[in-house]
Amino acid sequence: MDLYNDNQRFIPLVSDYGFKATFGNESDTRFLRKALQALINSPVAIRKVEFVQNEIQGLTKDSRSGIYDLFCTDEKGTQFIVEMQLGEYPEFIQRMKFYALYRLNTLIRKGKYKFKGLPKIYCIGILAISIFPHIADYHNVATLKNESGELIDEQLTFITVELDKFQKELADVQSDLDKLIYTMKTIDTVIEPTQFPPFWTEEWLETAIRELDTRAMSPEKRMVYEMTLAANAVAVDNEQKKIEDVRTEVVRKALNRGKLTIEEIAEDSGVSVDFVLEIQRSLTNDL
Structure with missing residues (x-):
């Protein structure tokens, strides 16, 4: 918005x-x-x-x-x-x-x-x-x-x-x-x-x-508004990064336990199957 x-x-x-x-x-x-x-x-x-x-x-x-x-x-x-x-x-x-x-x-x-x-x-x-x-x-x-x-x-x-x-x-x-x-x-x-x-x-x-x-808007108010937009964009990016990091950690732990299917992990974590597969490949490459 x-x-x-x-x-x-x-x-x-x-x-x-x-x-x-x-x-x-x-x-x-x-x-x-x-x-x-x-x-x-x-x-x-x-x-x-x-x-x-x-x-x-x-x-x-x-x-x-x-x-x-x-x-x-x-x-x-x-x-x-x-x-x-x-x-x-x-x-x-x-x-x-x-x-x-x-x-x-x-x-x-x-x-x-x-x-x-x-x-x-x-x-x-x-x-x-x-x-x-x-x-x-x-x-x-x-x-x-x-x-x-x-x-x-x-x-x-x-x-x-x-x-x-x-x-x-x-x-x-x-x-x-x-x-x-x-x-x-x-x-x-x-x-x-x-x-x-x-x-x-x-x-x-x-x-x-x-x-x-x-x-x-005066030029001063326009500047304040645009600075607010810029600050909000940075905040949103940071928040999305935090959310992705949490989801990645949840998926990684589920994969390491090995008790659920890829589809079940995706559903429980609220992510796509491709997201889970990508983390699975990264875990494999780290071995």
Whole structure:
């Protein structure tokens, strides 16, 4: 999605650059405030947001650290963690829990381990690929409930949006949430104003769309965008190399055990038969 071509007018909102230019726009938070309000299904407008350091420091020398895509608070102290995930990530919910519980523990420590008056924490995950195949809805809000579905606590609220489940036609888009998701899914496919949905003239969306318009980019913004593309390309190549190295090691171990057929190894490892045969030949040559 981050690949740029001359025919593409708008940068994908779900790309690294697009997300930072819209959700992460610290100089103009109109889009972010309205988007958060829509994502949490709140009738109350968010008047102000403050961006907070988004890095999680490891609690011990050997514990993991991490970085949120976005972390901010509103005028009431409500905390929002927003994560964008484009690729497959089966353990995404575990990551969301880690982030939310880390924030909760931080708040409790700051309050000298008192639990009264803690602010709400919303952990929002926006995913290009579905992680809940058994759930039909594209927008899910999860709180602590009992077996009868009765609310126990909503201090921690987990919200997921699975973009590929959103299949509404333009005529059916009514709510701010649907306007947001429709824009996220289609912005990079639109070129001319005649293709713009009517609601793109709404201030909060117009503000974000302006940031994604390559025709309106200053030379400085163009350079930042192209540098982001280059960095992402390197990151993708490195990640693919890591994945291939892991698959190679898994296949090599399976071949050395000699208990499975070539076809079974390929199926279990999620690779082609040719991939397995190539590693088998390399093992033979090393003897």
